[in-house]
Amino acid sequence: MESSNDSRLRSILCPEQGANLREVDKCMWFNLFSGCDPYTVMLTAMRIPRDTCYVASEGLPQLVYSGYQPHAYSWDEFPPLKDILDAVHKALPGSRFNSLLLNRYKGGDDYVGWHADDEKLYGPTPEIASLSFGCEREFLLKKKPDKTSRGKNTSGEPPRKRLKKDAFPDKHSFVLKHGSLLVMRGYTQRDWLHSVPKRVKADSLRINLTFRLVL
Template sequence: MASRLRLFAAGPTPGADGNSDPNPGISGKAAAGEREGGAKRPEPPRREVTDLGGGSEVVHLQRFVDREKAWEWFDYLDKTIPWNRPELRVFGRTAQPRDVCYVADEGLPDLKYSGHQPHAHSWDEFPVLKDILKAVHEALPGSCFNSLLLNRYKTGADYVSWHADDEPLYGPTPEIASVSFGCERDFVLRKKPTKSQAASGSGEAARKRLKLAAPQQQHSFFLKHGSLLVMRGYTQRDWQHSVPKRAKASSPRINLTFRHVLT
């Protein structure tokens, strides 16, 4: 389906929340295109805003971090994070589809998802995560993330199945900021079935009837190395997202999802 997409190019750009964008882009060196002798003014990364309707929105900065810095952060995370691969219960089945780790401020309520309660590491153990968090806060004025779920997809066989990050501890309209490093993967959003659609029956026949009656709205984003994608508003209430398996994706991808746990 056609997305309702707004593009904001260089210069102070209004964010979805009406804020201007002071983020000059995260770079380990001077930005390309800077004129010699001129003022050092790296171009802000272009942000694409997709209005999903009904108060849900996705903001995508494909070049949030430059390639060099992004590889530096990838290597650090790949080597330093104490990755573990828990057995998650997804729709009654156990699966081990990716490596994970959880970092959070002290004293927050515990996170529990898919039958798994991860140990909360401290930000102090991983100084680079504090740098990445700072860059995300600068790109998203008004944001205040206090927890982080890290995912590592070793190959294209690793994935995250359809879900919404709609745990009550995030509140009704959470902002979730997702930074990607390494192998480029698809990120897909689909509209949750409405209550009446869900009530129309279960099983393969009902699913087929539903598909014919109302093709499910879907949006796809290609998450590049060094990109930032933000889900806002009612996206977790009304939509599900996934990173599907991809046979052709042979190298690892690391993804960081920053969240705010209500206190």
């Protein structure tokens, strides 16, 4: 983090603040989400259990996910995000992200359910960089059931019981702390699902930025 472009990220990642967002950063995220039309944010929140905001370079195909087409804000409307994007590019040499989905988890009741970011506009092997600020939360990954073996009952157990027990044998959990950068690449979206479940103990704000490349 050497260049002046990184100073915004460096200040947000100030180590002494630990897992808590400083008031000044809370204010920045508040302003940023307010910069996204609050009505849109509210409508989104009625459909999905967190606030989101979408930023994308001009001229990209429109993103549609979960039957919802978010308005694409421009990077120029949110200069701090441009600085953070530069820092992420620097941290991941060769990456060239052109869009960003912001998630705001107001507390432990906000979550994202099991899904894969496998929209066609990201191509077959998307690289997604996920940067987290504020309250730490658990991030779960589980392997999608193998299509070739699905439906073949070799265990001798009744089918429904077998599915419950074996559907997702491969499951992993990561704690995403303040300042963590998680990268999903290769066939992660094709083969795995991920989620950030509700957590009663997660009692403060978390901001998550997922940088993506729309092809």
